[in-house]
Amino acid sequence: MKVNTWSDAQKQFLIDKHTDYDNEELAKHLGKSVSSVRGMKVRLNIKGGKRKVNEYAVYKGDEFLVLGTAKQCGEFLEIPPYRVHQLASDSYKRRLEKRDGLDNSMLAIKIEDDEIEAI
Incomplete structure (x- = not known):
């Protein structure tokens, strides 16, 4: 099994740039x-950093x-952000499929990065 060790330069880059880039x-x-x-990041006790922020398209x-x-x-x-996440969840979509009267239901669709660049 090959062990891929971290160089000091890689560790320093991680320490310096963890707030500028997300993990990917x-x-x-x-x-x-x-x-x-x-x-x-755990071993170096690095807290925080840039997080990927998802975008949503909401329809009624x-x-x-x-x-x-x-947010x-x-x-x-005028709803909390967690509700937007719920509106985009697979379980919510399955519930809507089982229910009659989908025409007036609110639904959020998570937009992927590559879809945003294509717009």
């Missing part, structure tokens, strides 16, 4: 896996309501 970006730059980056029936982060959508709709 750090892993890509360092040539490491995301789990390896997470593990090294066929009507588009808002596009933004969970932005929640503020616009």
Whole structure:
């Protein structure tokens, strides 16, 4: 089994740049896996960092309501951000499929990074 050790330069980069990049970006730059980056952050006692912020498109029936982060959508709709996450969950979508009258239901769709770049 090959052991992929971290150089001092890689550790220093992680310490210096953990607030500028999320774990996926750090892993890509360092040539490491995301789990390896997470593990090294724990070993080096690095707290915080940049998090990937998801965007959501919220619809009521066929009507588009808002596009933004969970916080932005929640503020616009006057609901808490966790509710936007619930509206985008698979379990909520399954419940809607079983229910009659989907035409007026509110639904959030999580927008992936590659979809945002294509718009």
